[in-house]
Amino acid sequence: MKIFRTRDELQKFALAARRSGKTIALVPTMGFLHEGHLSLIDLARAKADVVIVSIFVNPTQFAPTEDFDSYPRDFDRDAGLCGLHHADVIFAPAPGEMYAPDASTWVEETRLSGPLCGASRPTFFRGVTTVVAKLFLLAQPDYAIFGEKDAQQLLVIKRMVRDLDFPVEIIAAPLVRDPDGLALSSRNRYLSEDERRRALAIHQALLAAKAALVQQPSAPGAAEDLAKAAIAAAGGKVDYVSALDRDTLAPLTSESQWVLLAAAAWFGTTRLIDNEMFELKNR
Ligand code: PAF
Numbered sequence: 001m002k003i004f005r006t007r008d009e010l011q012k013f014a015l016a017a018r019r020s021g022k023t024i025a026l027v028p029t030m031g032f033l034h035e036g037h038l039s040l041i042d043l044a045r046a047k048a049d050v051v052i053v054s055i056f057v058n059p060t061q062f063a064p065t066e067d068f069d070s071y072p073r074d075f076d077r078d079a080g081l082c083g084l085h086h087a088d089v090i091f092a093p094a095p096g097e098m099y100a101p102d103a104s105t106w107v108e109e110t111r112l113s114g115p116l117c118g119a120s121r122p123t124f125f126r127g128v129t130t131v132v133a134k135l136f137l138l139a140q141p142d143y144a145i146f147g148e149k150d151a152q153q154l155l156v157i158k159r160m161v162r163d164l165d166f167p168v169e170i171i172a173a174p175l176v177r178d179p180d181g182l183a184l185s186s187r188n189r190y191l192s193e194d195e196r197r198r199a200l201a202i203h204q205a206l207l208a209a210k211a212a213l214v215q216q217p218s219a220p221g222a223a224e225d226l227a228k229a230a231i232a233a234a235g236g237k238v239d240y241v242s243a244l245d246r247d248t249l250a251p252l253t254s255e256s257q258w259v260l261l262a263a264a265a266w267f268g269t270t271r272l273i274d275n276e277m278f279e280l281k282n283r
Contacts, residue, residue, distance in 0.1 A: 001083050002089045004090070004091050004092070007093065011138045013089065014050075014052070014138065014140035017140075022048075023047075024048055024051075025052070025145060025171075026054065026135060026143070027044050027053045028131075028132060028146070030055070031056070031092075033081050033186075034184045034185075034186060034188075035184055036184040039147075039173055041085040044087075044143065045086050047143050050088050052087070052089040052091060052141070053082050053087045053089070054135055055078055056092065056093055056131070057071050058128070059099070061124050061127025061131065063121060067190075072190075075092060091135075091139065098134065107129045107132075107160065108126045109125060109163070111159070112249050113129075113152075113156050115152075115244065116152050116240060116249070117264060117273065120239050125156050143168065144168050144170055146171070147172075148174055149175040149273070151246075151260055151262060151277065154172055157170060182196065182199060183202075183272070183273075187270055187271070187272065191268065191270055192268065198236065199265075199270075201233070202231055202236065202272060202274045205230035205263065206261055206276045209276075210276045214278070217280045218254065224243055228241045236265040236266060240262070240263065241262070245259070245260070246260040246277055257280060258279050259278055259280060260275055261277070
């Protein structure tokens, strides 16, 4: 397995691989890999000749008040896991390698980035799309794999790829949970034992809201309120619980078929997100 630290090394490698007829799958990550990430690497491995995993805690997607400095990092452990899952390349640049000090160009999606996480993290998606566009240009992937846990991010990236004609197929991988239901996230590491136990309420609340919405599709507000109350009762501070059209992130209407029911909540100082995607039958 090769480890590249510079953009130049990665781009030269990727262009040569493409020229020799090999297909490339990219798995963009911020490291501190868990089973969710490993499932993305396995999907990439099944899809392409060359698997590139990027490990980069991207400063431009963190607001100054957020956890960029404390975001968990463990390169050696990540590299071991990438090796075990048969990645061919790790791309792990330093922040100074990815962004010139006077970088002044952004890639920004302006519609799907608005609601949900975009409302409370207004510069987050601009940072994500900018770094992912750069990674696409460097790694030249035929395929790029993203997890459905970050459902809004996935939609925003798909829209960017469509709108800017990136020649890459975006592959969505199912959300992975711990056996007790907590959605896997590198940030779970911040939770105390008590916070982790209470945070299970997020998924339970989403399941209850989903059942309510399936029962009464015309009352998404009531289903959202049910989930908000359950998360608050467990001691969480709700950022949002929202049931939207899965593909457009528009409010649900009587025509809506597929729902993204998404939640973000704080337990202690940790902000967690989770979602359920489902079809409203008989519409
Ligand atoms: O989902 C993540 O880990 C990040 O947002 C991503 C896509 C690697 C961009 O930094």
